[in-house]
Amino acid sequence: MNRLIAAGLMFGNLVEISSPALVERYNRALKHLTGKTTAMKDFHIDISGYSPEIGDELGDPLYLNPNGANRQFILLTTSQKTAPLLNMKFSTSRGILTQFIEKNEAQLFALTARDAVAGELQGSVYEVSTPARLLEMKQVTVEADTIGGHVADAEKLTGLIDRFRGEGDGWRDEALIGQMIELARKTGDVTRVPIALPAMTFQQPNFWTSHFGGIYVFQEARFPGVLSSQPRTALGAMPISPVMDLTQRNAIADWLERNGLVEPIVQARGLDAAAVLRQKMDFILVEAAEELGIDIADARRTELRKIAYRLGDSLPDEFLGLAALLRWVEGQGQWPRISSEHACYFYTLRGAPGPNRDLVNMLLAELSPMDVRQMFIVHKELFYAQYATWSDRKRQWVVDFLEREYKVDAQGAREALFGPEPSMDTRDRPHPKPARDMGQVLGPWGAVNRDG
Structure with a gap:
């Protein structure tokens, strides 16, 4: 480390x-x-x-x-x-x-x-x-x-002062006055400086805990649920349902959608979806090269593109799915039909605006583990655990990337990826317009309205 x-x-x-x-x-x-x-x-x-x-x-x-x-x-x-x-x-x-x-x-x-x-x-x-x-x-x-x-002494002294003022002959109570003087030596004049x-x-009600291998608890969702990083059978009896583990991709996707906890990045207001998709594809290429033992050195996007050519038929499904979505975003391809069974599905989502946004993004980081930037920002415990398993060449590449692309403006990068910080009053949330008119398109995430 x-x-x-x-x-x-x-x-x-x-x-x-x-x-x-x-x-x-x-x-x-x-x-x-x-x-x-x-x-x-x-x-x-x-x-x-x-x-x-x-x-x-x-x-x-x-x-x-x-x-x-x-x-x-x-x-x-x-x-x-x-x-x-x-x-x-x-x-x-x-x-x-x-x-x-x-x-x-x-x-x-x-x-x-x-x-x-x-x-x-x-x-x-x-x-x-x-x-x-x-x-x-x-x-x-x-x-x-x-x-x-x-603090305890000040509270006690305040009570004694009230007693002194309330008793008609309090000024005669030497024991009371002595106690007040002794406490005032420690607390100062609490009548002037409380x-x-x-x-x-x-x-x-809703939180993540590292206990039992990592558990997400949503008790105040429209449809409550528990999601476990470990097999759900290991949790035993739980007082709410459903109880899901991360292998149940379809069930998790349906639960997230029914609760309105996620939004597709291609629909997110004010987000440069094309730039985000390209970066996610870079992360996936780095992981693929890592598995095949291909040297990535300090590869930037041009070098990573060459790695993609070398991989050819070995390109991961996650990369191919995001590439198809990128072509659509840039107006160069048809709308891809990506179901929750597709390997890239959770890479296409982010937490919807609201008080549970950051918690949902933590969950998505586990469901899209090759996106090292998102993992580092929203789930550092998982990032450090994963980092310990990487080769030295991948560690160096990731550190160089985070220093170059994230650390220089951490807050700006976070807001660009996930939107402004959640507000308890949704009326205060800004509503920037989408970058392009996406038309009335149907897909696994539902309709994209012309008016945004």
């Missing part, structure tokens, strides 16, 4: 911790949460305060998430909100932490100026011994305080 790290494609955008004061605060928080400490004098942390260096030192990459269900976190600075989340067990965790930090940013800024803030993402279950238990995790509550208990960090609860 050193090549990815050097290119800033792994462990990128972590927060460096090197000042003795912050290291000491981190150790206090680490001791408080886990009973362990680090001997390291500088390290990097993600949004949850997890450090890959400390994970290596302790021999435990889950030292802040021991049961995999209720992630603990350490906040040393509010700048952690832009950092990634490593060793992700639930797809919702980073979004929850980001919202918690942004909602309480002023308070957290003040609190982390004096101490580390530690807390936990508390699910409604304490362990996930069976897949069925995952469906009980419908919400997550975030609770946090400084290691010194400033300290509050209330618990926040987030709904989690």
